[in-house]
Each structure stands twice: as C-alpha cells, then as structure tokens.
Amino acid sequence: MTTTFQPFDVPGAQTVHGNAFPYGLEVHRPDGAASSSDVPTVDDAVLAITSLAESGRLSELLQRHGAVLIHGVGHPSAETFARLVNAAELARGSHPFEQIGLAGKRTLVAENVWTANEGPSDRRFYQHNEYSRYTRFPSNIHFYCQTKAPHGGETPIAHSALVYERLQDAVPALVHEVHQRGLAMKMVFRAPGHEGWGNEFNWAGEHSFGQEFEPGDDRDTQKAKVEAQVRRLTPTFRWLQDDTLELTQHIPGIRRAPASGRPVWFNGLVGRYGMTRDLGALEPPYLGRDGMTYLPCDYGDGTVIPAEYLQRLEEVVDGLEIDLCLEEGDLLLVDNFQVSHGRKPWTGDRRILVSMWANDQFPIETF
Template identity: 45%
Template sequence: MVAQSEENFKHSKGGFSVEFQSIEVPNTRTINQNVFPLALEIKATDINDRKQISEILYEISSGGKFTDLLTKHGAVLLRGLGDNSSEAFSEFVTAIETGRGRTPFEQIGLAGKRFKKAENVYTANEGPPRTRFYQHNEYARYSHFPSNIHFFAQKVPKHGGGGSPIANSNEFYSKVYEEIPEFIHELSKKKLTSIQVYPSKTKKSTVTKGNEFFWEDFDSFGKEIEESDSFETKKRKAEIQIKRLTDDFSWNEDGSVTVRQHVPAFRKHPITQLPVFFNGLNGRYGTSRDADALRPPYHGKNGGVYLPSTYDDGEVISFEYLEVVNRISREIEFLHKWQEGDLLLVDNYQVSHGREPWFEGDERVVLVSMWDDLEGSKPSAYEP
C-alpha cells in the first residue's frame, strides 16, 4: 500500500512501513520551479532491517516514483537510512535501480583510481585530498556514459571540507548562453574532441602522482589482459576495448596510448527535452589549470599529462571562454555537506558533480554506484 503526496510519501508492506518526509537543507536552489536537490528523511518500522527496507525501495521504484523525482529535481538526497556500510549502500541502491529497470554501468576507459567495495559499489575518485574536482557529468567527455551516478557517505572528514558540489546542467547551459552566446554557437558548430593519455603500467610511463591509472587496468582497457601476456598482446587486447569508444587512438613511444573521442558539445535530456551542458570542458580545464598544465607540453606539476580540450578540427579552445565557464560552474553549485549514511541519487544526464578538498590526514570515504538505462533513450546532440 502506498500513500503519497508530491514530496512526502509512505509505503507499507506486511505491517512494515517506510516513510519519506521532505526536509530542508541549507542553500538549496530553485531550478525550473523545482527545489534542487530534493531532500527526504527516511523513517521506518525498524530502520536497521535492511532487507525489508530494500524490498520496499524496490517496490516504490518499480512504480516509477524515483524516476519521477529524479526527472523533476535532478538529485534526491535520502537521509536517515541508519547504516553507512558498503553492503547497505549496495543493497539500497541496487533495489532502487533494478526497480527502475536499470543495469550496472560498464566502465570503459576509466581515467582515475577507484576500488570496488561491494556489488555495484566503488570508492569515488581517489585523487589526493587537496585536489578540487570541478563540475562534470560522469564520463561526459566520452561516447559511453552512465544514466545515473549515486553517492553514499561512509566517512566524513572531522575538520570539514570534502563536500560534493552539484549543479543543474540545464541551468549551466542557460547561464553560459546568457553570458557568452557566441561561445555556445561556436561549440555547437565545431563540436569537440576529448583527448586522454593513458600511461602504461608495464612500461612505467609517467603518471599523475596520487591518482595513478593505466590502460592495462580492468576498468580502463584491460578487461581481457592477463599478467603473463606479452606487451604486444596486451596492446592488442586493449585495442579491442578502445575501439568500443573510438577508432581514433595512437600508441606513444613510452608505451602510453592517446585516445581521442569526438563528441557533441551539448545534449538534450531524453525526458525533459531541455538542453544540458554535457561535456568534459569544465572539469578538464579546472584540473589542468590547477596543475599548471595549460601550456605545451601540457605536463602538470603533479607529473600527469593534461592534453587540452579542442574543437573537432584540433583548434585549442580559448582559455578566456573556459575561465568564464569555470566561474559560472562555481556560482551555480549547491554544495552538499555530507552526513554519514547520506545517499544522494543523481540523474547524470542533467546534474553534474565535483569534489571539495579537505585536510590531509582526515579520512573521507564517499562511495559511488553507476547505472545505465540500456532500454531508454540517450541524450541526443543539441544545437541551439
């Protein structure tokens, strides 16, 4: 039995009930007449009964409730689940996403460090604590990306920081269009090439200190690679995975591989039909700028290689435009300050995310779970 209003609702099953009550969190935004993000506190007959709660989450999700909320609000915070273990996150998020008919996202070309913690659950990017990650939709630089990415706070830094800023990608698009419309039209016309250099673990190519990743890694291009394989065999097996994303790649003398993906600058959300700023420009620019890698040879002070974002014809995009984009991304952020056990559901098609730095020595553990809508429509290319 389900009793519900627009934002407050309750679901009961066999004498066990779970109630979702809208709560206020500081500094939420109103976007397209909807609160961003929507925050719901969960109360249950027994908040420690993961099995019963998961079954109810599945039933609610099967009825379309979470899809409707995510489409309307973009991000939904569930607070009060009472268990901050990796296994709890796995059970809860799997119930919600399988109820929606979603499938775990297959990562290809991961350019960061993540570790699996439970079924369909990974650590968030393991980059150094003092590194800020700027607004980006997950895998938006790629031709293959998840429909949803969900976050879960397992451990919060004691001395502050470590929050997760999120932003609405339609608002992002609109604000950039208002301020620099000529850039929007230029991007739309010329399209984008996203370039990433993947170092080699076998050849010990130069890598970013503190966030090492290699093309041989399983979630990069190493799904079929065996340790005993020769280097040439590893390359051949990696190429099978690379070609699932793009045919435009080249091997370098140090054993690294440069992968180029050709993507539209903007997309249209498949349900709302609104344009979204869905690309890797802002995240790449902010990271490259902070690493002092904006000029040739694009080697950062942390040892990594940060090739610039370019138009599809190879022309490097003006830093003047990208600085405006980066500023706007900071102005429209909602900074989510984590409480342990928070579960933040995110529609990756219309909401970007970042990461706030925290103090060295503090421990911050935020987990992620990514899902794909294999049967649904993907965001299509958008031209203003």
C-alpha cells in the same frame, strides 16, 4: 515500524524550472522523534526504496528534480549502500554501467559499488557529468557517504540545463562554437610502470582498457587487446614510442535531456580545465605537477578554445554549484544527464562511495 519516506527541504537547494534541486527525502518517523530506535533496519530500508522504485515514483523524482537526497537510513557501510542501490536500480529496470577508459583510481568494495576517485584529498574536482567527455556514459551515478570528513569534503552539484542557459548569456560565443563544431576531448594513458603520482592509472587497468588481459600476455598482445577496447570509444588514437596511448573522443558537447527535452551542457570541459590549471599543465608540454600529461581539449575541428572562454565557463559553473555536506548514511541519487558533480578538498578521514547505472529506456540525444 513500516519504513516510508517523507519530503524535507535540503539546505541550500535551488529552484530550477519550478522544481526543488535537489529534492529531499527522509525516513518518516511517525512520532517526530529522532532516537536511534527510529532508524530502520537495512531490510526495511531496502523494502522502502524498492517500493519507491517499483511504483515509478523514484524515476519521476529523478526526471523532474535531477537529484534526490535520501537522509536518515542509517547503518553506513558499503554493504548497506550496495543493497539499497541495487534494489532501487534493478527495480527501475536499469543495469550496471560498464566502465571503459577509467582515468583515475577506484576500488570495487561491494556489488556494483566503488570508492569515489581516490585522488589526493587536497585536490579539487571541478564539475563534470560522469564520463561526459567520453562517447559512453552512465545515465545515473549515485553517491553514498560512509565516513564524513571532519573538515571540508563537500559534494557540489550543478544543474546542467541551468549551466547551459547561463552560458548562453555569459559566453554565447562558446555555446555557439560548441554547438556548431563539437569538442575533441584528448586523453593520455601511460604504460604500466610509467604513471604519475597521486591519482595513478594506466592503460592496463581492469576498467581502463585491460578488461581482456590474461596472465602471460606479452606487450604486443596486451596492446592489441587495448586497441579493441579503445575502438569501442573512438577510432582516433595512437601509440607513442614509450607505449603511451593518446586518444581523442569527438563529442557534441551539448545534448538534450530525455526527461525534459531541454538542452544540457554535457561535456566535462570545465572539470578538465580546472584540474589542468591547478596542476600547472595548461602550456606545452602539458605536464602536470603530478607527473601526468594533460593535453588540451579543443573544438571538434581542432581549433583552440580561447582561454578567456574557459575562464568565464569556470566562473559561471562555480556560481551555480550547491555544496552538499553529506551525512553518514546519506544517499544522493543523480540523473547524470541533468546534473554534474564535483568534489571539494578535505582533511581527516572521508569515504564517499559511488555506483553507476545505465537505463536504456531514457537515451540522451545530441542537441
């Protein structure tokens, strides 16, 4: 049969500015049956999602709703996801996002498809727009469930325009100060061999700052190549005596979504705060239980952000989360400029894949 998609109501969806969030699409079954014979072939699903993208409908849905959940495609595998997401994004005129400064562990498993952060399953990841605490970030990040956890492992999302609006009411001083001063997002990358444990990364990673490394490079050559990559993000960095790299990226913290023109909370601040708190690294020397250093993020002029502001920020964002329990084969397409995401702990096997894309037709501006 010809594969098409039809709308469905996503459990727990919100209404944001008059639109369903997220928007749901499922494979259309003409007779209403749900037998395995109704699952489309991968080829048919690729044709359907390509048609959706080429028509402009997929971009329209992402711009209006922020996130689109596609259900019922079947055949869960990295290769299926790669075929679907590459077809959709290339048809939209996008190109793969080049990662620089990756502060986590991911594995490339198919064309433009990665494992989601491979940090420990008992660790919660709080809301963040992908790479939003950096000066470079993708316009879209897409998620795919290959293996569903038997317990937990939800993928929570939140609408960044709604976060901004609620923060204006709940913590207006924080919104005002971020708007006026921006944010200084500090990061630490250890030298190879000096990583912590649980979410190991260092500055030599291929998608951290080791993109140009060659076999036989000595340490000085490696550091020079690292600096060239770091400068693509920020001029503000320094080396410590043990070859630890510290860098600070100055970002506005509040931006304007190109799709709607509305201000969005776009900075990763709550994600950083929540993880740092959980790891016991809020106080000097900012050393977490995982052996890694987590420097505090300040206002752009170096002023400390009051702890009570950060606590209230977390409460507001947590209250706006939608916990999505992705089924195997589900594809969650996300406008990274409008929607943040996180990860809940789980037990058992779980495998979520991601793909990141940039689309220069829709640049995001400072608010």
